[in-house]
Amino acid sequence: MSSIAEMAATRRTAEGRRRWLLKAPALATIVIASVGPLAVMLVYSVMAKGAFGGVALGHFSLDGWTNVFVERDPFDDTLVLADANLIIFWRSIKLALVATLATLLIGFPTAYYIATRPEQVRSQWMLLITIPFWTNLLIRTFAIMGLLSNQGPVNNILIWAGLIDKPMQMLFTDGAVLLGLVYVYLPLMVLPIYASLERMDFNLVEAGYDLYATRSKVLWHIVIPSCKPGLIAGSILVFIPAIGAYVTPRVLGGGKNMMMGNLIELQFGQGRNWPLGAALSICLLVIVTVALIIYIRGSSGKENAHGG
Amino acid sequence: MAASQHAFDLKAQPGFSIIARLAIVALYLPILILVVFAFNATSSLGVWGGFSFDWFVKAWHNDLIINAALFSLFLATVAGVLATVMATMAAIAMTRTDAYRGQLVSYALINQPLIVPEIVTAISLLIVFAAVKSATGYSGTGYLVLAHTAFCIPFAYLPIRARLEGMDLTLETAAADLYADPWKAFLHVTLPRLAPGIVAGFMLAFVISLDDVVITDLVKSGGQETLPTYMLGQIRRDMTPEVNAAATMLLVPSILLVTAVHLINRKK
Numbered sequence: 001m002s003s004i005a006e007m008a009a010t011r012r013t014a015e016g017r018r019r020w021l022l023k024a025p026a027l028a029t030i031v032i033a034s035v036g037p038l039a040v041m042l043v044y045s046v047m048a049k050g051a052f053g054g055v056a057l058g059h060f061s062l063d064g065w066t067n068v069f070v071e072r073d074p075f076d077d078t079l080v081l082a083d084a085n086l087i088i089f090w091r092s093i094k095l096a097l098v099a100t101l102a103t104l105l106i107g108f109p110t111a112y113y114i115a116t117r118p119e120q121v122r123s124q125w126m127l128l129i130t131i132p133f134w135t136n137l138l139i140r141t142f143a144i145m146g147l148l149s150n151q152g153p154v155n156n157i158l159i160w161a162g163l164i165d166k167p168m169q170m171l172f173t174d175g176a177v178l179l180g181l182v183y184v185y186l187p188l189m190v191l192p193i194y195a196s197l198e199r200m201d202f203n204l205v206e207a208g209y210d211l212y213a214t215r216s217k218v219l220w221h222i223v224i225p226s227c228k229p230g231l232i233a234g235s236i237l238v239f240i241p242a243i244g245a246y247v248t249p250r251v252l253g254g255g256k257n258m259m260m261g262n263l264i265e266l267q268f269g270q271g272r273n274w275p276l277g278a279a280l281s282i283c284l285l286v287i288v289t290v291a292l293i294i295y296i297r298g299s300s301g302k303e304n305a306h307g308g
Numbered sequence: 309m310a311a312s313q314h315a316f317d318l319k320a321q322p323g324f325s326i327i328a329r330l331a332i333v334a335l336y337l338p339i340l341i342l343v344v345f346a347f348n349a350t351s352s353l354g355v356w357g358g359f360s361f362d363w364f365v366k367a368w369h370n371d372l373i374i375n376a377a378l379f380s381l382f383l384a385t386v387a388g389v390l391a392t393v394m395a396t397m398a399a400i401a402m403t404r405t406d407a408y409r410g411q412l413v414s415y416a417l418i419n420q421p422l423i424v425p426e427i428v429t430a431i432s433l434l435i436v437f438a439a440v441k442s443a444t445g446y447s448g449t450g451y452l453v454l455a456h457t458a459f460c461i462p463f464a465y466l467p468i469r470a471r472l473e474g475m476d477l478t479l480e481t482a483a484a485d486l487y488a489d490p491w492k493a494f495l496h497v498t499l500p501r502l503a504p505g506i507v508a509g510f511m512l513a514f515v516i517s518l519d520d521v522v523i524t525d526l527v528k529s530g531g532q533e534t535l536p537t538y539m540l541g542q543i544r545r546d547m548t549p550e551v552n553a554a555a556t557m558l559l560v561p562s563i564l565l566v567t568a569v570h571l572i573n574r575k576k
Contacts (some may be wrong), residue, residue, distance in 0.1 A: 022401035026394035026461050027417050033458035034421050037432035044435055054438070106331055109321070113328035116319035125332075127570050132335045134512075134566040136519040138536050139555045143338035145543075146345065146552075151354035153341060186335065205318055219321055244425025246522050251543060261427035265526070268431060278435070281428045288425060 038285070045278035053272040064275025068283060085263065085280075092259040093287075095174065096243035099181035100189075103238050106182070107189030108231065112223070114190075115197035126194065133187035141251045144180045145171060148252070172254030180248040185241060189234040196230030197223075229298075236295040240288050260284050343559070346552035353549060363553040373554050376538040380518055380558075383449070383534060387456035388464075388514035394457070395464035395513075396506055400498075403472040421459040429459070430526040437527055447529040455527050456517045463516045464509035467573070471505025504572050511565045518562065 048061035071082045114125040132140065146152055150167035158164045170176055204226065208218040224231070246261030253259070258266070260280065267277025346364065350357030367373050395418075402414055421429065437451045479501075483493040521536035528537060535558050542551050 019401040023398040023414055026398035026465075027414060029390075029394060029454070029458050030417050030420060030461060033433065033454045034424070034429055035417065037429070037436040038424065040436050040439075041428075041432040106327060109324040109327040110331040112321060113324045123570075123574060125328075127567065128332050129335070130570065131563055131566055132339070134515055134519075135339065135562055136521075136536065136555075136558055138519075138521045138539060139342070139559060140339065142539070142551070142555060143342040146342055146353050147338050149353065151352060153354055156354050183334070183338070186331065190331075202319060209316075209318060215321060223321075240423070241425070244427055246425075246427040247540070251540075261425065264427055264431055268434060268526075274435070277431060281431055284425055285428055288423065292423065 041278045041281055045275055045282055047275055049273050049275050053268070053274060055274050061275065064273070064277075064279040067273065067276040068279050088258050088260060088263045089283075091174065091257070092243055092245075095178055095181060095259065096239050096245075099178055099185065099242045100235050100239045102178075102182045103186050103189040104231065104235060107186055107234060108193055111190045111193035111197055111230075115194050115200070129187050129190050129194075133191070137184055138247055138251075140184050141180055141248050144176070144183055145251055148176055148179070171252065172257060174253070174257050176252040177245075177249045177257055177259070180252040181242045181245060184248060185238045188237040188241070192233035192237060193227060193230040196227040196233075200226050232295055232298045236291055239291055243287060243291075244284055339559070342552050343556050345549050346556045348549050351548045353547060353552070363549040364556075367550050367553040367557070370550065372533070372538060373535070373550075376533045376535045377554075377557065379532065380534040380536070383452055383456055383524075384514045384517040386453055387460050387517045388510050390453070390457045391460035391513045391517075392464045392468075392506060392510040395461050395509055396468050396502070398461075399465055399468040399472055400494075403469055418465055419462050422462050426520075426522040430523040433523065434526045441529075449532060451527055451529070452524060452532060455523050456520065459520070459523065460513035460516050464513040467508040467512065467569075468502065468505040471502055471508075475501055508569045508572050511569050515562050515565050518558070 044055050045064045046060060046062060047055035047057060048059035048063065050056050067082060068085060069082055070079045072078070073080050110129075114122060114129070117125060147154055148170040149155070150169065150171070154170065155164075155167040158168065159166075200223070204222050205218055208222050213221070243259075244261055245259055246265065249257060249259040249262055253262075261284075264277050264280045264284065267273045267280065271277070344356075345353050347359050347361070348357055349360040349362065398414070398418060402411065402418075433451075433455050440451075441447050475498075479497050480493055483497045484490075488496070519536065520534075521540055524532075524534050525537045525540060528534075533541075535554060539551055539554060
């Protein structure tokens, strides 16, 4: 008996070693070039800042973290609220939330319509949604920039129609950033909603109508509850990249309408305050993690409610 | 036809078809306009001045654009191949096994680059690579290859794992019963059936590397411009349709590859 157990154990360890060797290169690469650097950044956030960028290694300081919220007045050395940072935080959260809501309002009807098409047509519709998703984000942002610029087609059409006499400044506004976020992340909303609608049992809808429910009642009480996991997944998938957006606000918001990503980058460029930049990065990471936890709780709770 | 018009459509919701159609138009119209103006005869990005290939010719003779495009292709190929090989190995190790301790950690690690905002990864790499650069003096393409490989792994991993999960084990068991050694069984039985997943994984990794701008822009050293970072650098200058032409050249391979992946997956 014991020899069989031993043999099984040896086989299991050999098998285990083989599995470890197989996945080691992928895991090592990610640890070296993604997880590890995050840990280094955490360390940098509690160091004193170097005179010409970088940090004074070994000189522990919480300035990076306190600078997120307060800064020293350059004239009288008193502590004042770092309102520039807080305004950018608030703008990021606001823009990300509104962009999520807007993509939800456009993405849900779109996903529903596609999911109710005949099977052949459905995959063609989904290809149409997928292509922009895999298309270069910078190019798509450029496309919006071209559209909104003072010499762009939108202004030209408005002038031609006689609605305005000189180009309207649309670029470099919060509105332009919002439009850009909605435009680039819309496919991320449609994909998961479509996936959960595709599995929906339309017999429930039929039962609803048999019981004299109206179209809107069927929508609110049958369709939406049954694709809730997809709605939550889509919202998280849009919110996370939107709050961490860097390219979209840089191209469409110009220098004034920054989001958190641009504020972080600034600390490693002109700002030369690496500890503050590291602390801001960790703040962003915490917001993203909280959003993910809400998502995981939301989706697992759903499964329990249905008995798995 | 007449009968179906009168029948009650269970699945219809008022206005949804219009929203869906408008959404598709809105997704493509800006890109279409960008591509159309690449063919503009004048230097305007808003007024149509006739059809011409001038801007493509100009972009083709612009060494900065061509070198950036070649470097983009080089980086995407190297990082794509490395990421696909590593992701294939990891997927084989992590699927078709009983749940065991550490598997969840491995899975979380593989998907980690998907979760962290790109700017945060870019900044943390900037910090680490700056330290390594000043310690070793090395400032070659190794940093970009490493960074690109890392964030391409989860994209290569997804279709390969999906393909593995859909495969049944009978043939491999049969090969083992016939005394094929594990390596031979893998080469002649598993690999051919896994191939569509590996090809799809490579294509996605390639596209993701080709498209990256944030991480590349912060990690690159001098002379390591990719097509996206070159384009980002052009924003503040007076933009001409030359940038549109460069963008169009970048769009075409991405769209072709994604359509190919779609067709491969559908054949399954």
